[in-house]
Amino acid sequence: xxxxxxxxxxxxxxxxxxxxxxxxxxxxxxxxxxxxxxxxxxxxxxxxxxxxxxxxxxxxxxxxxxxxxxxxxxxxxxxxxxxxxxxxxxxxxxxxxxxxxxxxxxxxxxxxxxxxxxxxxxxxxxxxxxxxxxxxxxxxxxxxxxxxxxxxxxxxxxxxxxxxxxxxxxxxxxxxxxxxxxxxxxxxxxxxxxxxxxxxxxxxxxxxxxxxxxxxxxxxxxxxxxxxxxxxxxxxxxxxxxxxxxxxxxxxxxxxxxxxxxxxxxxxxxxxxxxxxxxxxxxxxxxxxxxxxxxxxxxxxxxxxxxxxxxxxxxxxxxxxxxxxxxxxxxxxxxxxxxxxxxxxxxxxxxxxxxxxxxxxxxxxxxxxxxxxxxxxxxxxxxxxxxxxxxxxxxxxxxxxxxxxxxxxxxxxxxxxxxxxxxxxxxxxxxxxxxxxxxxxxxxxxxxxxxxxxxxxxxxxxxxxxxxxxxxxxxxxxxxxxxxxxxxxxxxxxxxxxxxxxxxxxxxxxxxxxxxxxxxxxxxxxxxxxxxxxxxxxxxxxxxxxxxxxxxxxxxxxxxxxxxxxxxx
DNA sequence: GCCGTTTTCGGCCCGACTGTTTTCAGTCG
Numbered sequence: 001x002x003x004x005x006x007x008x009x010x011x012x013x014x015x016x017x018x019x020x021x022x023x024x025x026x027x028x029x030x031x032x033x034x035x036x037x038x039x040x041x042x043x044x045x046x047x048x049x050x051x052x053x054x055x056x057x058x059x060x061x062x063x064x065x066x067x068x069x070x071x072x073x074x075x076x077x078x079x080x081x082x083x084x085x086x087x088x089x090x091x092x093x094x095x096x097x098x099x100x101x102x103x104x105x106x107x108x109x110x111x112x113x114x115x116x117x118x119x120x121x122x123x124x125x126x127x128x129x130x131x132x133x134x135x136x137x138x139x140x141x142x143x144x145x146x147x148x149x150x151x152x153x154x155x156x157x158x159x160x161x162x163x164x165x166x167x168x169x170x171x172x173x174x175x176x177x178x179x180x181x182x183x184x185x186x187x188x189x190x191x192x193x194x195x196x197x198x199x200x201x202x203x204x205x206x207x208x209x210x211x212x213x214x215x216x217x218x219x220x221x222x223x224x225x226x227x228x229x230x231x232x233x234x235x236x237x238x239x240x241x242x243x244x245x246x247x248x249x250x251x252x253x254x255x256x257x258x259x260x261x262x263x264x265x266x267x268x269x270x271x272x273x274x275x276x277x278x279x280x281x282x283x284x285x286x287x288x289x290x291x292x293x294x295x296x297x298x299x300x301x302x303x304x305x306x307x308x309x310x311x312x313x314x315x316x317x318x319x320x321x322x323x324x325x326x327x328x329x330x331x332x333x334x335x336x337x338x339x340x341x342x343x344x345x346x347x348x349x350x351x352x353x354x355x356x357x358x359x360x361x362x363x364x365x366x367x368x369x370x371x372x373x374x375x376x377x378x379x380x381x382x383x384x385x386x387x388x389x390x391x392x393x394x395x396x397x398x399x400x401x402x403x404x405x406x407x408x409x410x411x412x413x414x415x416x417x418x419x420x421x422x423x424x425x426x427x428x429x430x431x432x433x434x435x436x437x438x439x440x441x442x443x444x445x446x447x448x449x450x451x452x453x454x455x456x457x458x459x460x461x462x463x464x465x466x467x468x469x470x471x472x473x474x475x476x477x478x479x480x481x482x483x484x485x486x487x488x489x490x491x492x493x494x495x496x497x498x499x500x501x502x503x504x505x506x507x508x509x510x511x512x513x514x515x516x517x518x519x520x521x522x523x524x525x526x527x528x529x530x531x532x533x534x535x536x537x538x539x540x541x542x543x544x545x546x547x548x549x550x551x552x553x554x555x556x557x558x559x560x561x562x563x564x565x566x567x568x569x
Numbered sequence: 570g571c572c573g574t575t576t577t578c579g580g581c582c583c584g585a586c587t588g589t590t591t592t593c594a595g596t597c598g
Binding site: 024025026027028029030031033034058059060061062063064098099100101102103104133134135136138139142186196197199225226227228229230232241243256257259261264265266267268269271272273274277278279280281 | 570571572573574575580581582583584585586587588589590594595596597598
């Protein structure tokens with residue numbers, strides 16, 4: 001079966017090829033837009049039974065529906081294969097080099113016979129590019145730098161790394177006298193799970209001062225470009241772009257700089273339809289500026305309610321905002337407890353009392369200690385005997401607390417024979433039972449789906465932890481039918497975890513949105529193995545927001561009593 | 570390629586920075 005991800009990749013590659021071949025730019029955009037739509041789908045494309053069903057998807061018309069249908073029925077796409085065969089295999093990778101675009105790739109291939117990164121690097125080092133029309137010594141240098149940069153930073157940066165780096169930059173520029181307002185923007189502000197580069201926006205009457213401070217920040221290893229209003233640097237192996245605007249334009253610039261690109265295109269098209277013009281300096285009716293200082297006003301002036309950054313992916317948020325039907329998104333302050341924390345009884349590093357202290361400092365009302373079970377090899381998992389001792393200890397601790405409750409929980413392993421790692425008679429005694437897969441991750445899709453379904457159907461299992469098992473950038477999700485799991489969770493009242501660890505974020509944003517549609521509740525949990533990791537909660541909340549979740553969709557926004565009533569009896 | 574609160578045909582976001590071909594194309598976001 002062809003996966004959605006693969007179809008999206010094919011469409012992106014078609015767009016790349018058409019760009020190199022100097023094809024119609026709107027056609028190219030159509031392929032990219034369709035790729036994003038497919039990426040954001042939770043349903044497998046193979047579930048679509050006709051072209052007409054496919055055509056209901058945004059950005060999919062006759063031609064693309066036909067092509068998708070060809071892929072899901074035959075596993076191939078002739079149009080794509082023909083296009084791909086028209087270019088040498090390594091050529092498209094050149095597009096990944098910063099500063100090298102489709103026009104350059106076409107010229108390098110046509111005039112120098114360059115077909116891949118190795119041959120480009122050789123030609124640049126031998127100064128064979130200088131004589132080409134429109135190229136000089138600086139271009140050669142830029143290409144070599146670009147190649148080095150690409151090799152160093154092939155993959156996108158995990159959210160947490162970029163997020164904390166962005167915070168540091170904002171903190172150090174905040175003290176500048178010349179900086180009136182400052183914010184990070186881009187995909188970090190949208191809290192996307194991986195980040196391409198860091199975007200910083202400053203409002204100032206003295207841009208030059210801000211630029212200078214930015215270029216000399218601690219950790220800056222290279223200045224890539226620097227102009228009046230825009231500077232790009234490499235800081236700690238990631239690119240950071242600074243843009244400086246007048247305070248009068250801060251809101252519109254923040255809107256523009258936050259993206260996503262597709263969201264911006266759709267927003268600007270909407271502005272045009274209303275006889276307005278939107279750019280980073282404001283919203284304009286003819287020459288009159290009608291918004292710009294505050295970001296809210298940009299949206300309001302277009303007849304929209306304010307769209308939170310986490311929703312700005314260019315899917316259907318603009319339409320929802322126009323109808324006044326945006327969700328009232330969950331916030332970090334709605335969270336009342338953390339339901340998945342490991343203690344030093346298994347592989348955690350903190351004692352239960354330390355965890356309690358941390359939870360109280362976060363103003364939580366409850367916490368669930370949920371350590372591993374023995375099947376998870378190296379974690380020192382709890383067997384029945386030790387679990388009973390831990391329950392006794394938790395009871396003692398609760399005896400010392402009056403306005404806080406420690407729940408006895410477990411993260412019971414779902415073994416590859418589909419059985420849980422502890423007997424039902426002990427699971428019954430716990431306040432909360434979390435089940436998760438930890439071993440034998442390469443089962444076939446049907447097997448893995450059945451394995452997790454058996455846990456969902458167990459009346460003692462309250463929550464399924466990290467349901468797809470992915471580690472961002474390191475490990476793909478299990479091959480599992482996530483829609484089937486969510487559907488089953490809906491009919492059994494099982495809750496799905498949204499693991500807030502920034503390297504997991506599992507379930508992911510689009511799954512959360514599907515879960516909401518199916519009435520499945522989500523528990524946002526940190527899976528902390530150390531009290532400091534309990535602070536990851538906001539990454540989980542942000543992902544929930546990206547999944548359009550509201551307070552009521554999330555289990556651990558409830559009071560202790562409500563929580564206990566919601567769990568399986 | 571898609572799509573419709575002017576359109577089923579004729580539109581399709583917008584500006585900063587760089588290097589080079591001295592007036593603008595290419596790239597990026």
